[in-house]
Amino acid sequence: MxxxxxxxxxxxxxxxxxxxxxxxxxxxxxxxxxxxxxxxxxxxxxxxxxxxxxxxxxxxxxxxxxxxxxxxxxxxxxxxxxxxxxxxxxxxxxxxxxxxxxxxxxxxxxxxxxxxxxxxxxxxxxxxxxxxxxxxxxxxxxxxxxxxxxxxxxxxxxxxxxxxxxxxxxxxxHRQPGTIMFRLEGYDLAALDTDALQRAHDAAVARGDLLPADLAHKSVAAFLRAHGENATHVVGVQGGTSADRTATELAGRRLLLRVLRFLRAQPGLEEVGLAAWATETGVRExxxxxxxxxxxxxxxxxxxxxxxxxxxxxxxxxxxxxxxxxxxxxxxxxxxxxxxxxxxxxxxxxxxxxxxxxxxxxxxxxxxxxxxxxxxxxxxxxxxxxxxxxxxxxxxxxxxxxxxxxxxxxxxxxxxxxxxxxxxxxxxxxxxxxxxx
Structure with missing residues (x-):
């Protein structure tokens, strides 16, 4: 060097x-x-x-x-x-x-x-x-x-x-949200009752178990069709300091856990898992x-x-x-x-x-x-x-x-x-x- x-x-x-x-x-x-x-x-x-x-x-x-x-x-x-x-x-x-x-x-x-x-x-x-x-x-x-x-x-x-x-x-x-990238596996979309899943999602949002932006305001069916890839919004993120980026990474992984816990509690999704996930939350702006x-x-x-x-x-x-x-x-x-x-x-x-x-x-x-x-x-x-x-x-x-x-x-x-x-x-x-x- x-x-x-x-x-x-x-x-x-x-x-x-x-x-x-x-x-x-x-x-x-x-x-x-x-x-x-x-x-x-x-x-x-x-x-x-x-x-x-x-x-x-x-x-x-x-x-x-x-x-x-x-x-x-x-x-x-x-x-x-x-x-x-x-x-x-x-x-x-x-x-x-x-x-x-x-x-x-x-x-x-x-x-x-x-x-x-x-x-x-x-x-x-x-x-x-x-x-x-x-x-x-x-x-x-x-x-x-x-x-x-x-x-x-x-x-x-x-x-x-x-x-x-x-x-x-x-x-x-007012900055654009970030996204944490992951890919879901372990389910058959054709076998799921997507209307019931959507009702369960809306109830989870009302209870505060999910945030409205967790699925990037997609339907549950669209989210699962994409296997969750590039289909989340982590709102309120910022970069520029280590504290800001720490908060961003924590928010991204909390989102991941909320989504997994919600999905695994639904009929037909008990075996859903992560095929891949990114170690860093993507920041758009x-x-x-x-x-x-x-x-x-x-x-x-x-x-x-x-x-x-x-x-x-x-x-x-x-x-x-x-x-x-x-x-x-x-x-x-x-x-x-x-x-x-x-x-x-x-x-x-x-x-x-x-x-x-x-x-x-x-x-x-x-x-x-x-x-x-x-x-x-x-x-x-x-x-x-x-x-x-x-x-x-x-x-x-x-x-x-x-x-x-x-x-x-x-x-x-x-x-x-x-x-x-x-x-x-x-x-x-x-x-x-x-x-x-």
Whole structure:
């Protein structure tokens, strides 16, 4: 391990591991710091093993490092890809099913193979820009370890390093709920009296044995049909501090126990059990940065092509109501290709500091869409390229020529805004005249 790095990436989730790989492949001495025992974040530790969306309107719009490792993981596990050409499917059908353990192992290989250094079970305890370098303190198992870096990329999902450095961040008053991922087994849905189960559920809510949002306001039949996967809402969660995250994890596991106890008390569900569960409750929304620009929902749904666009994002507006009582999903109009600008990754008042992932600068509706895994992988790779070029040239991250960054991204398989053109609907799909549902 070095005392000084060109680039330090904090957080090994969907944005962090591609950022570290890209920086290292461009020759920057790079350290990736991750608090958990596995890389992958939301995809692996939080169990949302459905990265997407890499394609829009039948065309690939996100490629590069993230896509390559995801694709290898599907092949390694003997899985299959969706039919991306059938773009009229519901958006969730075009996500890529992965096996978390396989993906985590392949991410390990890709990070180490890139030449980046890796520290798991490590967090940043202090961060300070001294006018020439970043001074960081790592909290390792053997104690506090100081080091310096030319550029820092914050991929914590909650802008933790930004806050440690005293740079402002922001949060919405009413935040979206989280979700604890698990999969139920041990029952035959066809043999159950779902009307009776629904009445029992409503009575349990009235008694306080269940919370209204525990099943994400789905019917019991719909919840069981999904085997409980991605079908819960943990309301009132927040991140940004250890106390907040502790409360979030406790709330998620209490929800799990409430649901299991309720189901096991019902006729036909006595043997219900957990086939899998995530060790970390997924958080959709907590803190974000005050960037040099803020991506608005209008920017996103109109596919604004920012002049400093680094990557694409593609996902419907997907706002989960703060009380857990439903989801506002708004598909994008045909041909829309939202973009992510460099200035949304740079906190105001900072030097040589980048953020990638769901904590970039955007309003609540736009962030509900660009927060997803494929979009985070794309902006992470872009941030890694930008950080490496800034470290190599001595420039600030806002001063690095974009042509250099775009060229390096393309060299490593990324798709830069402008590389993909979606033809008119009648030309590309002459018998399809409606926007996707």
């Amino acid at each position: 070095r005392q000084h790095y060109d680039v330090v990436v904090v957080g090994g989730g969907p944005a962090g591991w591609p950022a570290a790989i890209q920086a290292a492949l461009l020759g920057a001495s790079t350290l990736l710091v991750e608090k958990n025992g596995a890389l992958g974040g939301t995809t692996t530790v939080a169990g949302v093993a459905l990265p997407g969306l890499f394609h829009a309107w039948g065309r690939q719009i996100i490629g590069g490092i993230g896509w390559q490792v995801v694709l290898r993981s599907v092949q390694e596990a003997g899985g299959a890809l969706p039919d991306f050409s059938d773009w009229r499917q519901r958006h969730w059908r075009l996500q890529v099913p992965v096996v978390p353990g396989v993906l985590a192992a392949l991410i390990d290989d890709a990070v180490v193979g890139s030449g980046a250094d890796l520290l798991l079970h490590t967090m940043v305890g202090a961060a300070h820009w001294d006018g020439s370098v970043w001074r960081l303190t790592l909290a390792t198992k053997e104690g506090l370890r100081p080091l310096t870096a030319d550029v820092v990329v914050d991929c914590t999902g909650e802008a933790d390093v930004v806050a440690l450095a005293g740079v402002p961040r922001r949060t919405n008053e 907590s803190w974000s940065i005050d960037g040099h620009v803020t991506i608005t929902s209008h920017d996103y749904v109109t596919g604004r092509r920012w002049p400093d666009a680094l990557s694409h994002s593609f996902y419907p507006i997907d706002v989960h109501r703060p009380d857990g009582a439903g989801i506002d999903i708004r598909p994008l109009p045909y041909g829309t290709l939202p973009t992510i600008p460099r200035r949304a990754l740079v906190p105001r008042g900072s030097q040589r500091l980048l953020v990638a992932g769901r904590a970039i600068s955007g309003d609540q509706e736009a962030a509900s869409a660009f927060r997803v895994q494929a979009s985070s992988m794309a902006m992470g790779q872009a941030a890694g390229a930008l950080a490496a070029r800034a470290a190599a040239t001595g420039a600030d991250v806002l001063e690095v020529p974009l042509e250099d960054v775009w060229a390096q991204l393309r060299r490593h398989g990324a798709i830069v805004p402008g590389d993909v053109v979606v033809p008119p609907l009648e030309q590309d799909h002459p018998r399809r005249t409606a926007s996707p549902a």
